[in-house]
Amino acid sequence: MRLPLCLRPCCVAAVVAAISVAAIAQAPNIVQQDGRYTLMVDGQPYLILGGQIHNSSGWPSELPQVWKSLADLHVNTVEAPVYWEQFEPQEGRFDYSNVDAIVDGARTHGLHIVFLWFGTWKNGNDHYVPQWIKIDSKRFPRVIRPDGEPIDVLSPLGHTTLEADKTAFATLMRHLKQIDGEQHTVLLIQVENESGNIGSVRDNSAEANREFAGQVPSDLLAAAQKQTGTWSQVFGAEADEIFQVYHQAKYIDAIAAAGKAEFDIPCYINVWIDYPPAELPQRQLDTPGIAYPSGGAVQKMVGLWRKLAPSIDMIGPDIYTDNSQFYRETIAAYHRPDNPLWIPETGRGDSFAKFFFYALGDNAIGFSPFGVDQTGWNILGDDPWSAHAGNFALIKPMDREIAKLEFEGKLKTAVEEPGQATQELDFGTWQATVAFGFPQPDGRPAPGTKDAHGAALVAQLGPDEFLVTGVDASVIFHLPGKLPWMRSEVLSAEQGTYENGIWKPVRLWNGDETDRGLCFHQQPEIVRVKMVKF
Numbered sequence: 001m002r003l004p005l006c007l008r009p010c011c012v013a014a015v016v017a018a019i020s021v022a023a024i025a026q027a028p029n030i031v032q033q034d035g036r037y038t039l040m041v042d043g044q045p046y047l048i049l050g051g052q053i054h055n056s057s058g059w060p061s062e063l064p065q066v067w068k069s070l071a072d073l074h075v076n077t078v079e080a081p082v083y084w085e086q087f088e089p090q091e092g093r094f095d096y097s098n099v100d101a102i103v104d105g106a107r108t109h110g111l112h113i114v115f116l117w118f119g120t121w122k123n124g125n126d127h128y129v130p131q132w133i134k135i136d137s138k139r140f141p142r143v144i145r146p147d148g149e150p151i152d153v154l155s156p157l158g159h160t161t162l163e164a165d166k167t168a169f170a171t172l173m174r175h176l177k178q179i180d181g182e183q184h185t186v187l188l189i190q191v192e193n194e195s196g197n198i199g200s201v202r203d204n205s206a207e208a209n210r211e212f213a214g215q216v217p218s219d220l221l222a223a224a225q226k227q228t229g230t231w232s233q234v235f236g237a238e239a240d241e242i243f244q245v246y247h248q249a250k251y252i253d254a255i256a257a258a259g260k261a262e263f264d265i266p267c268y269i270n271v272w273i274d275y276p277p278a279e280l281p282q283r284q285l286d287t288p289g290i291a292y293p294s295g296g297a298v299q300k301m302v303g304l305w306r307k308l309a310p311s312i313d314m315i316g317p318d319i320y321t322d323n324s325q326f327y328r329e330t331i332a333a334y335h336r337p338d339n340p341l342w343i344p345e346t347g348r349g350d351s352f353a354k355f356f357f358y359a360l361g362d363n364a365i366g367f368s369p370f371g372v373d374q375t376g377w378n379i380l381g382d383d384p385w386s387a388h389a390g391n392f393a394l395i396k397p398m399d400r401e402i403a404k405l406e407f408e409g410k411l412k413t414a415v416e417e418p419g420q421a422t423q424e425l426d427f428g429t430w431q432a433t434v435a436f437g438f439p440q441p442d443g444r445p446a447p448g449t450k451d452a453h454g455a456a457l458v459a460q461l462g463p464d465e466f467l468v469t470g471v472d473a474s475v476i477f478h479l480p481g482k483l484p485w486m487r488s489e490v491l492s493a494e495q496g497t498y499e500n501g502i503w504k505p506v507r508l509w510n511g512d513e514t515d516r517g518l519c520f521h522q523q524p525e526i527v528r529v530k531m532v533k534f
Contacts, residue, residue, distance in 0.1 A: 004026035018039070027265050028187045029386045030313050030340055030365070031407075037314075037340035038407035039266070039365045041112070042184060042423035046405035048366025049392045050114065052079035052345055053373045055122075060101040061176050067109050067375040073385060074392035076399055077112040078102075079368055080346065084119045089166045096175055107185055112345070115370075116190040116270075117172065119165045119255070124198030124272065124293030126154045133164065133452045140164070143197050144205045151199040156295070157208055166258040189265060190344065191256045192205045194318065196271035196293025197250055201240040203247075212243055220246050221305035241288045244295030245304060253309035266313040269345045271304075273330060274298040279321045284382065299333040306338045318345035318370075319355070324417060327355050335362050345370040350453070353387030354415050357455035359412035363406050386455065394469055394524040399497040404461070405467070411459040414473070421448035425458055430531060432458050432466070433484070433517070435474045440516060446474075447462075456520070461528065464491075468518050476517030491532040495525055503528060 026039045038045040051073050053066050058081040070078055070320035080102045088094055093349045099115070106113050118128035126134070126142075133140045133154075140161045142150040154161050173189070180186050202208065216226070224234075224242075231239040256267040272292045288294035297305035297315045305315055317334050319327055335341040341364040346352050348369040359367045369388050395402055406409040414423040414434040422445070425432040436454030448454070449472050456470035468475050478484040493514050496505035509518065509527060520528050 003507055008110075020408050023420070025182070027185055027263070029264050031165055032340075033407065034409065035337060036407055037364050037365060038403060039187065039340075041187060044400055045407045046112075047395070047399045047403035047406070048077045048114070048185070048187070048342075049075050049081050049396055049399060050077045050110075050344070050366055050368025051367050051372040052074040052116075052370045052371040053081075054371050054375050055081060055118075056141070057081075057373050058083065058098055058102065058377060060098065062373070063101060063105050065375070067105055070111065070388045071109065071391045072370075073372050074396050075111065075372075076392075076396055077366070077368075078112060079107055079114040079116060079190075081116045081118050081173060081193075083086060083166055084117070084165070085128055087172060091130070093131050093146075094168075094171055094175075099172070099175065100179070103179060103185055107183070112184075113403040114188045114190065115172075115176075115187045116193055117169055118193050119155075119169060119191075120154050120161060120251070120259045121192045121195035121293070123194045124196050124296075125152050127152065129154065133161070138209075138310055142204060143200050143201045144208075146204050148204075151197075153197045153365070155203045155205060155208070156244070156251040157203055157211075158204065162254060166255050169255050170262050173259040176265075181263070186265065189259065189267045191252055191259070191267050191269055191312065192412045193335055194270060194293055195252060195294065196295035197289050198293050199289060201287075201289045201294045202244040208243075212239075214434040217246070220304075220308070223304055230441060231297075241301075242293050242304070243534060244288075245297075246308065248295035249297075249308035250306050253311045255326070256309070256311035260311060267311065268314045268316055268342065268344070269309075269312055270316050270318050271297045271302075273317045273319065274300070275321060276311075278327065279323060279326060296317060299330065302334060302336070302339065306336070314340045316344040318341040319343060320345075320347050322347060322349070322355075324355075328358060331355075331358060331362055334366075340365050342502045343367045348385040348388065349383030350373055350385070350387035350410060351451070353391055353400065354453050355435050356391045356457050357413040357457060360402070360406065360457065361412065361415075364411075365403075390471065390522065390524065394471070396528070397524075398467075398526065400501065401467075401498055402457075405459040410461075411457065413458075414456045416454035416457075416473075418448075418452045421446040425456075427458075427460050427466075427478070429463065430460075430466075431478050431480055432468075433476050433478065434458075434470070435476075435517065436472060438472065438474075438519070440474060440519075440523065442516070464531045464533075466529050466531075467526065468529055469524075470520035472521060474517035474519045477529070479533065484517075488531055488533050491530040493518060493527050493529045495527050497526060 143153040416436040434456045437447040454472040456473040459467040493509040494505040
């Protein structure tokens, strides 16, 4: 029997090779499969181990210390700002020097990039727009407070402002395609930064007030599943905030669409989230425009944003509290069927490091502490980030493998909480008991750690094979309903690492290293364990 020409082995190999080449040639993109997301880079899932540099560190003069800090942190990706005021210092004249310096430096140091567009909004203000916009409030209208006072925020109803931002952002994206369309150094683009109003819930200009008194637009009614009426009739006490959400989402969506028409890579927004007053005692009023920038995709608004801004590929929360319950609630609010989980900013202090493992367990495409370079000045303090560095040093040698296992739904994590020194991970035919703290003598409960920082990662590689690592944790496998070593035991336990996707064992663990479970302290150790039933 002769195979059709298209199915002969040589042709099949050629087709597979062509598909692989096509996947590698494709720009970074976000893929969803079986309810899980991944960032696909060069045809493979990619996990962002990120470091966001300070807001004023995106200058060539600052980059030498930036690269050193990022190397010490063991990141694979740098988050770096692009300032509209620097990029377009005079209307229609663009300066690519900062962008090019960051791209060149990242390539030299083997890093990918997430660029942050500081355009119309930066932390709820207009402080990074060009001078020619700041001095012309007639062309580029500001938000007006209810008392008639203008503030240092540009209005999303400013059509000229929108066109100017679209032009600048599209120009940036066109330039990035020219210099990076084939190399894929740049993975994502953040559109604006913690957008919204600080100082007023919404714009109260004459134009805005006329619109607010009228009927709610039909696309918003459909997104919110509401009936017709004025803004106050439809949304009641939330009408002012939702008015700002609507116009801000449409504004940013238009900017993202213009940029992606030039260079189609994923665009996202980051969010200054809504914290309970107890978490930020300096802001006792839980009010939009005071506690957080009004109009942003805070927890209660993320669903509306996803519908109103389809050109935005994902919404990432910036989380700056180490309250574990609130942190996990925030992850849950943004880990949605319509939104990939991505933590673009979080605290750099050691107390935030364990949330990296929570994020991995929830299929995050990446995790990035903020302010990681050593400028000597940090608005959030200069806490050490040694625990983040330890986590990234542990995961970076196998970041592609971890990303793939996440995407396939084969990875689970256990994270220590006060009073929870042991946890169980369920892999169906196998269970993994995770215990935190050392030493763990025979027959005694696990002691836990003093500050509840332990964590473990377990991924299933085959029916009886697992990849295991952790921080101040032990992992022991057993059959469901059986004690460890009852009808099962370790067949082999190899400590090793991945090199270019290939597992390279360095030594065997056995006896003393496995009898009380696979124990991980502070050293970045990884073990592949095969279990056997008898």
